[in-house]
Amino acid sequence: MAKVIFSGGLRALTGAESVELEAARVVDLVAALYARFPVLEGKLEQASVAIDGTLYNDARYQKLRPASEVHFLAPLAGG
Amino acid sequence: MSNPNERKFKVVGTRPIRHDGLDKVTGRANYGADLSLPGMLHGVILRSPHAHAVIKKIDLSKALAMPGVRAIVTGADFPEIGSGGMAAGESHIDPKDLQANIMARGKVLYHGHAIAAVAASTIEQARDACNMITVDYEVLKPVLSLAQALAKDAPILHPGRKTVGVPPLPEGDTNIMMRLANAKGDVDAAFKSADVVAEGWYEASMAHQGYIEPHATVVTTRENGQADVWCSTQGQFAVKSMIAVTLQIDPNLIRVTPSEIGGGFGGKTTIYLEPVALLLSRKARRPVKMVMSREEVFRATGPTSGTRIWAKIGAKKDGTFVAADTRMEFEAGGFAGSPMGAASMTVFASYNFPSFRLEGLDIVVNKPKVAAYRAPGAPNAAYAIESVIDELAQKLAMDPIELRLKNAVKEGDTASYGPKFDRIGFVECLNAAKNHPHYKAPLGKNQGRGVGAGFWFNVGLQSSATVSINDDGSAVVRTGNPDIGGSRASMAITAAEELGISVERVRPLVGDTDSVGYCDLTGGSRVTYATGMAVIEASKNVIEHLRARAATIWGCEVDAVEWRDGQAVGTNGASNNKPLSLADIAKQMGHTGGPIIASASVNPPAAGPGFGVHLCDIEIDPETGRSTVLRYTVVQDAGKAVHPSYVEGQLQGGAAQGIGWALWEEYLFDKDGKMENPGFLDYRMPVASDLPMLDTVVVEVPNPLHPYGVRGVGETPIVPPLATVGNAVSRAIGVRMHQLPMTPPRVLDAIETKKG
Numbered sequence: 029m030a031k032v033i034f035s036g037g038l039r040a041l042t043g044a045e046s047v048e049l050e051a052a053r054v055v056d057l058v059a060a061l062y063a064r065f066p067v068l069e070g071k072l073e074q075a076s077v078a079i080d081g082t083l084y085n086d087a088r089y090q091k092l093r094p095a096s097e098v099h100f101l102a103p104l105a106g107g
Numbered sequence: 108m109s110n111p112n113e114r115k116f117k118v119v120g121t122r123p124i125r126h127d128g129l130d131k132v133t134g135r136a137n138y139g140a141d142l143s144l145p146g147m148l149h150g151v152i153l154r155s156p157h158a159h160a161v162i163k164k165i166d167l168s169k170a171l172a173m174p175g176v177r178a179i180v181t182g183a184d185f186p187e188i189g190s191g192g193m194a195a196g197e198s199h200i201d202p203k204d205l206q207a208n209i210m211a212r213g214k215v216l217y218h219g220h221a222i223a224a225v226a227a228s229t230i231e232q233a234r235d236a237c238n239m240i241t242v243d244y245e246v247l248k249p250v251l252s253l254a255q256a257l258a259k260d261a262p263i264l265h266p267g268r269k270t271v272g273v274p275p276l277p278e279g280d281t282n283i284m285m286r287l288a289n290a291k292g293d294v295d296a297a298f299k300s301a302d303v304v305a306e307g308w309y310e311a312s313m314a315h316q317g318y319i320e321p322h323a324t325v326v327t328t329r330e331n332g333q334a335d336v337w338c339s340t341q342g343q344f345a346v347k348s349m350i351a352v353t354l355q356i357d358p359n360l361i362r363v364t365p366s367e368i369g370g371g372f373g374g375k376t377t378i379y380l381e382p383v384a385l386l387l388s389r390k391a392r393r394p395v396k397m398v399m400s401r402e403e404v405f406r407a408t409g410p411t412s413g414t415r416i417w418a419k420i421g422a423k424k425d426g427t428f429v430a431a432d433t434r435m436e437f438e439a440g441g442f443a444g445s446p447m448g449a450a451s452m453t454v455f456a457s458y459n460f461p462s463f464r465l466e467g468l469d470i471v472v473n474k475p476k477v478a479a480y481r482a483p484g485a486p487n488a489a490y491a492i493e494s495v496i497d498e499l500a501q502k503l504a505m506d507p508i509e510l511r512l513k514n515a516v517k518e519g520d521t522a523s524y525g526p527k528f529d530r531i532g533f534v535e536c537l538n539a540a541k542n543h544p545h546y547k548a549p550l551g552k553n554q555g556r557g558v559g560a561g562f563w564f565n566v567g568l569q570s571s572a573t574v575s576i577n578d579d580g581s582a583v584v585r586t587g588n589p590d591i592g593g594s595r596a597s598m599a600i601t602a603a604e605e606l607g608i609s610v611e612r613v614r615p616l617v618g619d620t621d622s623v624g625y626c627d628l629t630g631g632s633r634v635t636y637a638t639g640m641a642v643i644e645a646s647k648n649v650i651e652h653l654r655a656r657a658a659t660i661w662g663c664e665v666d667a668v669e670w671r672d673g674q675a676v677g678t679n680g681a682s683n684n685k686p687l688s689l690a691d692i693a694k695q696m697g698h699t700g701g702p703i704i705a706s707a708s709v710n711p712p713a714a715g716p717g718f719g720v721h722l723c724d725i726e727i728d729p730e731t732g733r734s735t736v737l738r739y740t741v742v743q744d745a746g747k748a749v750h751p752s753y754v755e756g757q758l759q760g761g762a763a764q765g766i767g768w769a770l771w772e773e774y775l776f777d778k779d780g781k782m783e784n785p786g787f788l789d790y791r792m793p794v795a796s797d798l799p800m801l802d803t804v805v806v807e808v809p810n811p812l813h814p815y816g817v818r819g820v821g822e823t824p825i826v827p828p829l830a831t832v833g834n835a836v837s838r839a840i841g842v843r844m845h846q847l848p849m850t851p852p853r854v855l856d857a858i859e860t861k862k863g
Contacts, residue, residue, distance in 0.1 A: 035525055036289035036451075037273040076713075078526035082812070083713035085568050099525035102448040104566045104713060106631025106822055107316075107373020107479035 030057055030096045038100060041067050054079070054087045057098060075100040118604040119815055122752045125596040126615055127367070136367040139323030139339030140398045147325065148177055148226040150380075150387050150397040151233035153240050154407060155215035155222055158249035158473040158780025159262065162213055162222065166241040170225060173239055175232035178390035180383060181223045182212035186355040200377070204442040206353040208476045209382055215244070216264055216441025217475050218781045219406030221379075226387035226395045249473040249780035253415050253436045256282040256470045264441065264471045284443035285469035287451050291523070292462025297430035301421025305498040306432075309491040311829065311847040312773035313413035313438060316480045317764070317792050320369025321404045326384035327394035332356070334385050336363045341375040341589055342628030343620050353382045364619035365589040372764070373479030374409050376630050405785035409478020410774060412445045413438040416491035418454075426505050426513045431455055431463040435488065440476035445469045446484030449564075453826075454488035455523035456562045457533060457718065458496075458514040463523060473780050479630065481761060482563040482822035486768070486829050490847065493559045493830030498843055507558040507834070508541045508720075532744030532808030533560070533718035539804050540720040545740040550724065554737065555839025557723045561826025565714035565819025566631035571624030572641035574602055574649045575704040578697075580690025581612040582649075584642055587626030588634045589617055592821055593753035597635040598642050600749050601815075605646035607673020608689055624708055632819025635749055636714035636810075643814055644707030656692045656699040715810030717823035719743035721762065725835040732855030734770050734836060740802040746810035746818030758824045759801040765828025767793040773848050 029048040039045060042065045049064065051057035054077055062069050077087035078099040084090060085104055092098070130136040167179050190203045206212075211220045223240050227233035248262045255261055263280040270276040272286040298304060324338035334356075340346050343363040351358040368375065380397040388395040399408070419432040433454055437445035451467040500507040515533045522528055540546060540558070550556055573585045584602045588594055595615035603610040617623075626638060650670045657675035658665040667681035675692060677684040696703055724738040741758040748754040771791035775783045784790045809816025829847060837843045842857040 033525060035291075036287060040273045040288070081527040081529050083526065083564065083567075085566055085713065086710060097526070101524060102452065104564050104631070105446075105449060105479065105483065106564075106566050106633070106819075107376065107481045107483050 029094065030092045030098055032057065032061065032098045032100070035099070038068070041065070051092055053092060054090045057092060072100050074103050076102065076104045114815070116604060118600050118610055119747065119749050120751060121600070122750060123596065123600065123610045125593055126599055127590060127595050138320050138369050139366045142325045142337050142366065143396065144325060144327060144394040147394040147396050148228060148387070148391055149230040149233050150224055150226045150384055150395045151230060151237050152221045152383065152403070153223045153237040154403070155211065155218060155220040157215055157244055157246050158218040158251070159247040159264070160215050161245040161247065162211060162215060162242060163245055164243040165223060167223070169239040169241065170236040173232065173236040175228035176225060176236045177228070177393060178226040178387045179223060180386045180390065182210045184386050185210055185212070185353065188352070188355060200444065202352045204444070205349060205377070208442055209353060209379055217473050219403065219475065220441065221407065224383045224387060226391050250282060251473060251776055251780050253413070253438060253470055253472070256472050264473065282471045283468050284439060284471055285447070287448060287467040288465065289451065290464040294430050294432055294462045294464040297462040298421045301429050302424040303499060303502050304419065304421045305495045305502060306417070306419035307495060307498070307843065307845055308415060308417045309494055309845050311414045311487050311490055311768070313410045313474060314768045314772045314774070315405060315410040315790065316372040316374035318370030318372060318374055321399040321401060322375070322379055322408060323398040324380045324384050325394060325396045326381065326388045328385060328388040332360045334361050336361060336381055336385065337366055338363065338381055339366050339368050339375060341368065341371045341591060341630050343589070344587060344625055345376065345628050346378055346381055347620050349378045350382050350385060354385065362619055362621045365617060368589050368591050371591055372481050373483060373630060376479050376628050377409065379408055401787065402785040405790060406782055407475055410475055411480035411483065412477045412487065414487040416487060418491040418495045420495050420499055422499055422503065424503070426503055426510045428458055428460050428514045429462070431460045433465045433491065435465070435467040437467065437469055437484065438472050438474060438477065439469050440474045441471060442476045443469055443471060445477055446479070448484070450484030450488040452524040453485040453562055454492055457516060457560055459516055459520055460523060474774070474776070481764070481825040485561060485563055485826045486765060489559065489561045489826045490829035490833060493827065494833050497558065497834040497837070508537055511560055512537050528716060530808060530811050531716050531718060532806050535806050535808055536718050536720040536742045536744055539806055540722055540740070540742045543722065543740055543742070543804060545722050545738055545802065548738065551726070553729055553839060554724060554726045555835045555837065557725070557831045557833065557835030557838065558720070559827035559831030559834060560718065560720045561823055563632065563717050563823040563826055565636065565717050565822065566633045567637050567711040567713050568627035568631065568633055569708070569710045570626050570638035570641040571706060571708035572638060572645045573623065573704065573706040574642065574645040575702065576649060576689065576693050576696070578693050580608070580688065580693040581614065582606060582608065583614045583616060585616045585618050585623050586638050586642070587618055587623040588629040588638050591629050592757055593750060594629065594634040594638070596753060597639060597749045601639045601642045602646050605643055606649065606689060624706060632717065632821040633714050636813055636817050636819050637709060637711050639749065639817060640711055640813065641707050641709045644709065645705050648705030648707055649703060652703045652705060653689065653692050656695070656703065657687050659699045660687065660695060712812055714819035715746055715812055717744060717818050717820060719823045719827055721827040721831040723831045723835040725832065725839050727836065727839045727854060729858055732851035732853070732858065734849065734854065736766060736798055738799060739766070740804065741824055742804040742806060743820065743823055744806040744808050744818060745820045746813065747807055747816035748805050749815065749817060751805060754805055754820050755803040757821050758803045761824025762801050762828050763793055763798060765825045766798065766832055769829045769832035769847055769849060771848050771850065
């Protein structure tokens with residue numbers, strides 16, 4: 029089960045600190061999150077994603093380990 | 108991935124002369140304003156004389172009758188588009204706001220906001236025609252500060268627009284466009300357990316990126332709708348996307364060629380002129396050139412946010428941090444979208460805070476819409492938090508580096524923004540600063556030493572590269588990233604390292620959107636890291652071709668050919684063949700299958716967290732408040748410096764910009780919102796004579812995500828200087844400074860106030 033840790037706005041929206049869900053890839057995890065928390069619908073597509081400490085600007089099809097720790101973050105940018 | 112610690116490099120880490128250097132120092136390089144086309148018209152923009160007004164009517168009749176005038180466009184010539192996010196390379200923008208910033212529709216939101224544009228045979232004719240455009244305004248009261256924007260009776264820039272973000276959100280009309288919040292642990296209880304607390308408000312003025320080259324473009328259109336765009340940009344593919352969305356045209360019709368770029372620092376990750384020139388060209392059926400004046404650059408292109416940040420930290424007697432709290436208010440300019448989000452992710456990222464709380468507000472004001480500026484948002488956040496840490500060190504009577512070392516994040520620690528850090532070099536940077544001769548140098552009367560640290564994520568994003576072999580054995584490496592900080596040299600070094608040839612035998616090219624594979628922007632400190640990875644992969648693919656060609660020449664299986672030190676070496680039955688150099692194989696390309704060329708593309712994870720530690724010694728003239736920077740040292744983890752000179756240059760450049768931001772640079776507005784200092788005579792950027800030699804220490808803690816260990820380096824060096832200089836001034840005069848820039852009058856005022 030991948031563990032999603034919520035912070036900031038996502039914690040406020042879901043009312044949860046974290047959730048564990050079955051998902052093989054980030055895209056599957058996002059679908060599972062939308063099913064569990066309909067309030068998140070459409071809010072995660074542009075997020076940067078940290079998987080086990082590695083930050084991805086686009087992680088849609090990244091694979092997850094059974095115990096992956098996942099954070100959804102504001103899109104990373106720069107100058 | 109091979110362990111970068113074990114690899115012995117031959118070219119990486121050397122300091123060859125940059126391939127584009129000769130053209131740049133001899134004036135041959137073509138910048139945005141250098142292109143001219145036959146029959147070309149000149150475009151000029153009419154800009155708003157008001158900071159906040161409703162456009163009631165625009166009368167073009169007199170202007171259209173002026174000599175030489177071929178076309179005029181206003182906001183009415185742009186298609187109606189809806190709000191929503193669009194990916195523009197590394198950033199996400201609202202296309203409706205982007206379009207409205209390029210050309211006002213219905214309302215002007217800052218002094219200098221574009222109202223109309225004229226294309227005429229000469230610049231003078233275009234300017235004269237602009238003066239004949241009559242605009243009927245209903246002038247509104249401007250909002251010129253964060254305090255004004257948040258006042259109960261504040262004029263509202265965008266009536267009806269709701270705040271987004273984390274509740275509780277303001278109800279009704281507001282100038283707060285976004286609210287972010289995050290927290291960990293019981294902050295109030297943690298502060299009660301603290302032995303020492305320091306806190307304060309820290310303000311920074313709106314400041315400009317200050318690139319030397321103004322925005323410039325030439326656009327030509329054809330009857331079939333195709334458009335060729337030349338411009339000074341940090342990303343030709345992003346320009347293409349943004350033109351397409353703001354004009355609602357097929358991106359396939361647009362070809363964008365980046366010129367040489369005379370600086371950008373994030374400010375050229377967006378567009379201002381290109382869609383306007385395209386519309387003018389389409390109307391006039393002639394090429395149109397538009398070049399901003401310096402005044403236009405200041406008045407109407409992205410500065411970075413003015414900010415007001417309150418920060419508070421509690422610590423135990425031994426210096427261990429127990430809690431932190433902050434409220435960050437960021438000016439966005441006329442449209443939503445300050446870098447407050449990044450600031451909220453970086454503000455606590457360098458240290459282990461068992462509990463913290465933060466609130467961030469994105470606030471619109473009647474000033475130019477802000478744009479990215481090196482590590483957007485992070486310098487402002489670091490200014491506040493690193494100043495409070497310095498005050499805490501004074502209260503604890505602790506060495507400021509020791510205090511930071513006690514609380515610094517390291518591998519395995521959880522970042523305040525969520526995930527755990529992989530291999531990072533913050534502690535190594537702090538130790539390098541502590542052991543540097545600068546830190547031990549004696550200080551004289553009226554002198555102070557400041558310490559500051561900073562963090563930036565560095566991004567990855569999409570890159571591609573093509574490597575081709577010439578018949579003389581030289582190579583060409585083509586990418587789609589404008590060379591803003593020496594990336595041609597780093598791409599050539601990377602290809603040379605992989606192919607085993609000298610860097611002088613590699614020609615690095617930057618292509619247009621039709622001639623190279625897609626690359627995200629040059630920005631986010633990503634090019635040497637991400638595009639470099641594409642070059643590595645493309646070079647490896649070329650080597651596979653070279654092995655196959657050698658096998659053809661020798662009449663053996665490709666498995667019997669290895670690539671060692673720039674030549675094909677036979678093994679397993681082919682070892683009696685004399686090794687073939689790249690040039691040997693290239694000579695026979697035609698006999699062995701034709702040209703040798705290979706491409707690769709990547710979309711790697713973020714470029715590895717970057718940490719820096721700065722030291723600054725300042726002397727204050729107590730009679731005038733004038734600051735003199737005596738010594739400045741930048742220590743930064745680069746992972747692996749591909750071209751050390753350009754890494755050092757990035758470190759020095761970031762520090763110089765940050766010193767200017769701290770001491771001199773600020774937007775000054777009159778009571779009506781007109782910028783009073785839109786030129787380099789009055790907007791005081793540092794020049795060489797203002798600064799001592801900026802010393803650098805490049806720490807190399809390899810990034811495990813890159814084959815060479817490379818980290819992004821371009822943005823981190825601007826994060827620490829605001830606080831570093833602030834801490835130096837504060838220690839020199841014995842008064843904590845809370846407002847940037849620390850101009851002589853402000854410093855003198857602090858000295859006088861202290862005297863009572």
